[in-house]
Amino acid sequence: MAAPVIEVQSLKKYFTTPYGMLHAVDDVTLKIEKGKTLGVVGESGCGKSTLGRTIIHLLDRTDGKIFLHGEDISDIKGRELKKAREKMQIIFQDPYSSIDPRKTVEQTVREPLRVSGRYKKSEMEEVTSELMNLVGIDNRLRLSYPHELDGGRRQRVGIARALALNPDFVVCDEPVSALDVSIQAQVLNLLKRLQQQRGLAYMFVTHNLSVVRHISDDICVMYLGQVVELCPSKELFRNPLHPYTKALLSAIPSVDIHNPNVPEILEGELTSPVNPKPGCRFAARCKYATEACQQPQVQREITPGHFIRCCRVEELN
Amino acid sequence: MSETKNTPFLEVKDLRVEYFTKEQVVHAVNGVSFTLEKGTTLGLVGETGAGKTSICKSILRILPDVGARIPSGEIRLEGQDLLKISEKEMRAVRGQKIAMIFQDPMTALNPVQRVGDQIAEVVSLHMKGTKEDFKKRAEEMLEMVNIPKQRYVEYPHQFSGGMKQRVVIAIALACNPELLLADEPTTALDVTIQAQVLKLIGELRDRLGTSMILVTHDMGIVATYCDTVAVTYAGSIVEYGTKEQIFDHPTHPYTIGLFGAIPNMNVDEEWLHAIEGLPPDPSHLPTGCAFHPRCPYATEDCAKEGFVKPVTTPDGHTCVCCHIDEVLKGEK
C-alpha cells in the first residue's frame, strides 16, 4: 500500500506569549490518504487552523514529525521546502483578505506558475486559462480586480491559485464559512469534483458540522489543541464516544422540525490554552470528570480506526 | 395573515427601503409585509443582502439619516405607525418597547466602560429611579443571563465572546421590551456557545412573553426557535407561513433550493443541489420576479413586471411564485 499523502506524528506547536506557553497544537497524530478528506472540527481557538498551517510549513513546528508521501519533511529547508510546498497548498477562509486587492484575477492565478519558474510565458497563458476554466471563472473576468467579484468567485480564484502547481494535499481552512448557503453549495461541489478529478487529499478545517459530515471521509474533533476523537465520518455521527463530541453534535440546531435536537448544554467556556494543566483539557466542562481525568490522557484506538482521548470512554458507553 | 384579529401586535405593510449614492439607488427592501402576534417568534431567513437587517433597522428607525430612505410603507406597533411619529416619541419606543441584539457582540459594547454601567445606563434612559435602583436592576439583569453580579465592574475585554453576547442580551432586555429584534445573534459564536445563548434567549422570551423577530441564515435555528417563517430574497418575502408549512411543504423554488443547498445531517448525498448563479445586485434587480434568472421553473412571463403575484398554497401559506402547480408536482 502506498504511503499516505500526509502523515503527522505527535505534532506540537507552541506559541510564546507574555503569560506563558500557548499550546495551540499539542500531540496530534493523524494521516490522510490519497483522494480522501479529513475533516477537522472544533471551536474557535482549538488550534485547528494552526494545525493545517503547521503541516504545510507556514508555521514552524515545535516538535513532532511530518511526512509527505512517507518522506520526513519535518526539517526541510530551502530548495527542498519549496519543492514540498508545491505539493501542499492552502485555501483560506476569508475570500476578501486572501487575495491581493491590487492584483487582477489573472495575475493572482498566474503568480504560482511564475514563481515556480517551470513554465514558459506562452505556457503560463494557457495553464492560467485552463485553471480558470477548471474552477468556473468566466474568462471575461480575468482582468477584474477582486473587489469587483462576489465572495464565491473570489473563493474560486483562491482555489485556482492553490491548484496551480498541481498539489497532492490541500488544506481547506474554513473555505465556505464566509459564503452564503447557495454559494457555499456551489463551492463544496466544486471542491469535491476537483478532488475526484485530481485525486487530491484534503484537510478540511471547519466549525460547521453539517458541511464536514458532507465532505469528509474521516473526522477529527479537536479541543484546545488536542485531538479528542478521530474516526470515519459515518462512525462519528452514528456513534460518538467522547463527551465533547456528543455535546458538540447535539448543539447543532436540527433542520428537522418534527424531531428537534435537544442540545446538551455545555457549561462554561473554553479554558485557556496557555500553560494548560496536564490532565484532560475538557475536564473542566465535562460532567463525567473524575479524579482520573486529572492525569494526562493518551490517544487510544478503541475499535479499529476509531481513536479517542478519554480515559473513561468504556465506562461511559 | 388570514387570522382576523383586530390589531396585530406588529404589522409591517409594503415596506420599502432604499439606499442611495450619487450614482445609484440600492433597493434593499421591496414591499415587505408581515404580521407578528404577541409572544410569537418570526424567523427572517435569507442570504447576505436580502434586506433582513434593513427591515429590522427600519422597525427600530435606526437607518442612517444620510443615504437611506423609506419611500413607502407602514410599521404598526399595536396600531401606532412608527414611521409617522416624531423622533422624540420614537426614543421612548426604543428600548422600552423594542430592543435589538446585534450580530457582533465585540463591537456592540463600549470597550472603556464597565459592563454593569453599560446596562445601568440603558435602564436610566428609560426608567425612573435613583442610581442605586439602576445599579440593582443591572445586577439583576446580569444574573438573569447567568453572569455573576460580581463581574459588574469588569470591562468587555475581560469577557469571552459568548459572555459579551449575553451582556448585549441583558442590555436589550433591561427595560422589558415587548418586541426583540435579534439580528443574527449567534453567527459570531461557536456551536456550543450558540446553543447556550439561544437557549437563554428562548427561555427569557418565554418567561417575559416577548415577541421576537429572529434574523438568521441558519435553517436549523429557525426550525428550533421560530413559530412563523418569512423567506426573503432580494428584499422581498418570497414565502411566508408557519414553521410547519414552510419546512414540510416548501413551495417557492428558492426555498426549495435553500433546503437543497444545506448538507443534510441525516441523509448521505454525493452532491449538494446548489442554486446556480448569484444573488442579484440590489442596485440592478432583475425585472419581475427577482429570482427568475436562477429559477429552474422560470418562463418569459416571470420577467414581466407585476406578473408574479402572491398566491396561497394548498396548505394555506403564502408564496410569491406563478409556477407553484409545477413546483408542487415536483417536476424539476
Added chain:
Amino acid sequence: MPETMLENVKNEKIKKSSEFLRILKQLSYNKLAMFGLILFALELILCFSAPLIAPYHYNKLDVTAMNLAPNAQHWFGTDELGRDILSRILYGGRYSISMGVCAIAIAMMMGMLLGSVAGYFGGWVDNILMRFLDIVQSMPGMLLTIVISAVLGAGFVNTILALSVNAIPHQARMLRAQILKIRNSEYIEAAQSINCSRAEIIVSHLIPNAMSPMIVQATMGVANQILMASSLSFIGLGVQPPAPEWGAMLSGSRQYIRDYPYMVIFPGLAIAVTILALNLFGDGLRDALDPRLKR
C-alpha cells in the same frame, strides 16, 4: 479553441500598456487632480525652458531699473539690484523644484527600503532600524539638515542629500506602519505558500498595498523640502548666490517687504502654487492608484 486563444493574446497586449493608462484615466475623472497635474506640468515646462523664454538673464544687473514695480518691461518688477524677478523665478524654479523632487525621491527610496525591511521582518531587525530612526528624528529637523549641509558643504547635490536625510524617517515609519497592518493578511500567507521569496513578497505584495499614504506624503513633502531648501539658502548654505532659488529670493527680499512687497509676493506665490498643485495631484493620485475605488 484557436479563437479564444487569439482573443487572449489580444487582451494581453491591451493590458500591458493599460496599467499606466488606467491610472491616467482614473485620474482624469478627478477634476481637481487634473488641474493640479496640469498646473505642475505647466510650471515644469516654463521653468525648464527658462533660457528660451525668460526675458532677461537671471543675473543681469540693471542699476537704472532698481526696485521697479511690475510694468510692461518687467512683468513681476525688479529687485534691489535691478534684476528681473520674472526671469529669476523662472530660473529659480529649476533649482527649487528639482531639489524638492530629488530630495523626496531619495527619501522615499531609502524609506521604502528601511520601512519594508523593518515592517516585514519585525523583531530585532525592526528594533535596530527603528531606534536608529528615533535618533535621527530626535534631533530637530532643521538643525540636522543644517549640520549635514555644513559638513557636506554647500552646493546643489549636497543640499539635496542633506534635505533627504531629514525626510527618510517619516517615509520609513509610514511604510512600516502600513506593512505591519497588512503583513498578517491571508494573501501574504498565500504568497508564502506558493513559494514567493521574501523579496518578492515585499516588492510585489507589501509595497504596492502600502504605498498610497506614502505617495500623498511625498507630494506634500516636496512642498516642505522647497521651504526647507529656502531656509538653508537664507543662512548661506544650500544653493549659492547668485544662483536664483525661490527660497533665497524670498529671504533676500525680506527686508524690502514694506516698500516693495511684490519682491516677496511673486516668489512666495510661485512656492504656494507649486505646493497647491502637488497636493491636489497627490490626493488624486492616491485614489487613482487604488483599484478598489475604480468606477
